[in-house]
Amino acid sequence: MTSNEYDYLRKLLKDRSGLVLSADKQYLVESRLLPIARRLGLTKLSELxxxxxxxxxxxxxxxxxxxxxxxxxxxxxxxxxxDHFRETVVPALLAARAQERRIRIWCAAASTGQEPYSIAMCVKEMAAKLAGWRIEIIGTDLSVEVLEKAKAGVYSQFEVQRGLPINMLVKYFVQSGETWQIAPELRAMVQYRPLNLLVDFAHLGNFDVIFCRNVLIYFDQPTKIDVLVRLARITPADGFLMLGAAETVVGLTDTFRPVPERRGLCVPTKGDAKAAPAKPKAPESPRLAVAAGGR
Amino acid sequence: MKTCLVVDDSSVIRKVARRILEGLEFAITEAEDGEQALSECQRELPDAVLLDWNMPRMDGYEFLRALRRLPGGDRPKVVFCTTENDVAHIARALHAGANEYIMKPFDKDIVEAKFQEVGLI
Structure with missing residues (x-):
């Protein structure tokens, strides 16, 4: 593949998905795209x-x-x-949404469904506290193909053994030969939709919790900022944003700030203005106090 | 250093498990069946047991029941590692006091994930 061809692919991927590939990632493009080229009867990626x-x-x-x-x-x-979701986010929302008794959760990079179903399992495990509450979980992904797998909720023996406690497997999956399928009641808790984070997502409505983990790391800085600003618009002042362990809002935007001692968890700063409107040295907001006392 | 007793009648599986667990900084002892494993545990309780189900003399399930009756026998974390991959076997193992369950075949990532799950890593 010539440098011109690689540059063409880089631009195409950046425009379509926000994925930023450095000049030294040609090996990655080749390993991912060669199977497609071969399927089309092509011998080299440059022919694709x-x-x-x-x-x-x-x-x-x-x-x-x-x-x-x-x-x-x-x-x-x-x-x-x-752990943050169970110990900090849900307790805070139980207090903040006591009237509506409704929590909306968005997994912005649902991939093959493991994250939204993990959240659904957490919700199920907290059933006593959430009895009578309406919990909506929306999973979106750029890839229609992975969403089909997510909807089916069928996983291999290897997939269900990494990170999933065995008692959860027994409780929330149905075995079918060598594969395990998410139980119907858990599958019914999650709705999937295709969505590109680069385009407007305001039509999804507001979310109390947004999981947007390990997505921003693939974007360049202006795209990260753009996505974070738009996420802030659909996050209520007392909502939460969960980023990946290697991701941060610091230095990118002041629309969110990290919650101290809760790695990856952020809250919108518009909540700060409400908590302390006039004082130059604002005391810790009630929401943060809830968060800090969650453990 | 934490200790793990690897119980399997296959020397190949014991060797593979030893290599993985030593890489995770466990000191390993081995047993070929439940009887040998129980003797080991009566001598000294390990922090963890990686346990096959089907073995001669005493199988993994009988060993687990006997282990849990020993003084202090509730302490070791027991992770089954077996080809008995159906829900009924898993449920029986959990009921008998297993902490986690690995369905063979396994790899390093799965062993590491399960030992993390029981709090030993």
Whole structure:
């Protein structure tokens, strides 16, 4: 593949998905896209590029973008965000939403469903506290293909053994030979929709909790800022944003701020203005106090 | 250093498990069946037991029941590691006091995830 061809693919991926590939990531493009080229009877990746430029290439472009943006996922990945969800987020929302008794959760990169189903399992495990509450979980992803897998909720023996406690497997899955399927009642808790984070997502409505983990790391700085600002618009003042362990809002935007000692968890700063409107040295907001006392 | 007793009648599986667990900084002892494993535990209780189900003389399930009756026998974290991959076996193991369950075949990531799950990593 020539540098011109690689640059064409980089631009295509950046425009379509926000994925930023540095000059040294050519190996990654080759490993992900060679199977597509071979399936089309092509011997080299350089033969694939012209096929992306002809009229009617849209399905192939979508396939290429999906091949580059699909990443491995597993249940309760990184564990800590789910501890934050159980110990900080849900208790705060139980207090803040006592009237509405409704919580809306968005998994912005649902991939093959492990994250939204992990959240659904957390919700199920907190059934006593959430009895009578309406919990909506929406999972979105750029890739239609991974969402089909997410909807089916069928996982291999390997997939259910990484991060998923065995008692959860027994409780929330149905075994079918070598595979395990999410139980119907848990599948019914999650709705899936295709969505590109680069385009407007305001139509999804407001969310009390947004999981947007390990997505921003693939974007360049202006795209990160743009996405975070738009996420802030649909997060109520007392809502939460969960980022990946390696991600932060610091230095990017002041629409969110990190919650101290809760790695990855952020809150909108518009909540700060309400908590302390006039004082130059604002005391800790009630919401933060709830968060800090959650453990 | 934490200790793990690897119980399996297959020397190949014991060797693979030893290599993975030593990489996770466990000191390993081995047993070929439930009887040998129980003797080991009567001598000294390990922090963890990686346990096969089907073995000659005493199987993993009988060993687990006997282990849990020993003084202090509730302390070791027991992770089954077996080809008995159906819900009924898993449920029986949990009921008998297993802490986690690995369905063979396994790899390093799965062993690491399960030992994290029981709080030993």
């Amino acid at each position: 590029v012209p096929k992306l430029k002809v009229p009617g290439a849209e399905p192939l472009i979508v396939e290429v973008v999906e091949a580059m943006t699909t990443n491995e996922s597993f249940f309760f990945r990184d564990k800590v965000p789910f």
